[in-house]
Amino acid sequence: MVADPHGAGAASRLEDVLWTTLFWILLRDSLSGYSPGKALLGLRALDRRTGDPAGVPDSVLRNLPLVPVVFAPLLGVYGPLFVAAVLVVHGLVIVSSRRALTDRAGGTEVVED
Numbered sequence: 001m002v003a004d005p006h007g008a009g010a011a012s013r014l015e016d017v018l019w020t021t022l023f024w025i026l027l028r029d030s031l032s033g034y035s036p037g038k039a040l041l042g043l044r045a046l047d048r049r050t051g052d053p054a055g056v057p058d059s060v061l062r063n064l065p066l067v068p069v070v071f072a073p074l075l076g077v078y079g080p081l082f083v084a085a086v087l088v089v090h091g092l093v094i095v096s097s098r099r100a101l102t103d104r105a106g107g108t109e110v111v112e113d
Contacts, residue, residue, distance in 0.1 A: 021070050029108075030059035044113045045103075054108050062106025065090075 028035040033044040033053030045054035045062065054062060069086055072079035093101040103109055 018070060018073075022067060025066050025070060026060045026063050027056065028059065029054045029062055030056045038110070042113045043110050045106075045108045045110050048103075048107050048109050054106070058106050058108050060106075062102045062108045065101050065105050 029038070029045040033046055035045075038044055045058070046052065047054060047058050066086075069083055072082050075082055090101045093099070093104070097104070099109065
């Protein structure tokens with residue numbers, strides 16, 4: 001095995017991880033409104049207008065506000081601060097409206113199953 005003098009292999013692996021994570025975040029609620037965590041907790045994401053389980057479009061819109069967090073590692077030492085700021089804003093929206101920022105973005109709501 002020949003060592004890669006330019007580190008292109010590592011950059012390619014990082015890019016693969018980022019794209020996989022991006023797709024996971026965007027599509028995680030598209031399986032009948034369940035993500036693995038929601039399924040474990042007996043929760044489900046529903047389309048707020050129709051009451052149907054969240055599908056692919058709902059999941060993408062719902063999780064779009066979380067996409068910048070995927071790229072936080074590229075910010076170096078500022079990455080953790082950025083993630084903390086996103087979580088604080090998300091938490092403040094939940095406290096003020098009892099709905100998550102992601103639910104507002106996607107027109108969804110999380111209910112007990």
